[in-house]
Amino acid sequence: MSIREAVLANLKKIVDPASGQDIVSSGLVRALNVEGDQVRFVIEIDPKKAEQMEPIRAAAEQAASMVEGVEKVSAMLTAHSEKAPPELKPKPKPSATAPAAVPGVARIIAIASGKGGVGKSTVSANLACALAAQGRRVGLLDADVYGPSQPRMLGVSGRPASPDGKIILPLRNHGVTMMSMGLMTNEGQAVVWRGPMLMGALQQMMNQVQWGELDVLIVDLPPGTGDVQLTLTQKFALDGAIVVSTPQDVALLDARKGIDMFRQTKTPILGMIENMSTHICSNCGHEEHVFGHGGVASEAEKLGVPLLGEIPLHLDIRVAADEGAPIVVSKPESAQAEAFRSIAKDLITQGIA
Secondary structure (H helix, E strand, O other): OOHHHHHHHHHOOOEOOOOOOEOOOOOOEEEEEEEOOEEEEEEEEOHHHHHHHHHHHHHHHHHHHOOOOOOEEEEEEEEOOOOOOHHHOOOOOOOOOOOEOOOOEOOEEEEEOOOOOOOHHHHHHHHHHHHHHOOOOEEEEEOOOOOOOHHHHOOOOOOOOOOOOOOEOOEEEOOEEEEEHHHOOOOOOOOOOOHHHHHHHHHHHHHOEOOOOEOEEEEEOOOOOOHHHHHHHHHEOOOEEEEEEOOOHHHHHHHHHHHHHHHHOOOOEEEEEEOOOOEEOOOOOOEEOEOEOOHHHHHHHHHOOOEEEEOOOOHHHHHHHHOOOOHHHHOOOOHHHHHHHHHHHHHHHOOOO
């Protein structure tokens, strides 16, 4: 058990009098940070209850100090004003500090979508494997904290090791080095986190994972324009973002918002990918456009960004992902795999990946 896990286990023995739950499960413990033999964390409280929560803070500090290997503990009480609950507070101004690079990683590319269900994670997995097949050293960070799917798509299971309780060793398959929150939780377990915890988890996975030397790190983002996206664009030096959408108008409406967010954060848009572009009937060969066709190409032209490729809607792509071997690995000779390979080759040719 790491120091962090041992500290959390001890803190779970302390009960929050307001909720009757332990202070970890009730969400009071925030920003837990372990650096060597020093532990720091804050306890979020109602400002009116500062005096009665002081014994809880002292008990938490004492509990953390009982963990073997811990020499110094700092636990602080922090409170939100009643007039401005966390979800209504003004967002903090972006730090003036320049976005940081990740040691050993030459390029960072975000794969994003305006809405869920457009196949962003499928595109991320296949693109990562296609780049690896071209000889690139590829990492894939599954930053979709609420719905991590990359462990299943890449056929990876088991918990990542942490030899010193600080550095996390990622897992690897199909030539891709991968890390996901899905590897840190039990299957079917929901991640019930607010913004600060999401941001902390993302920074930990970027900075504390031993990525090694990579030509490109692909970050599979959650859908939308939330805390994870803002943290990534503000804290880390992104080389650009790729936006995935289906051709239908509803998906494109949200894709525009995603592109606008990246532009507001001054993140280059590397291009758009139209997923589920066309369907060929396996029985008769008839081609039909289930979600429409050409919508992403038209939108990309309107927005002045490149159309990187069009991925067909095909059963084999879904089956391959469910079985843990993306189509570019399981059926590399197929037309579906070639669609992903073509995008990967273009990214390499352009010096993007």
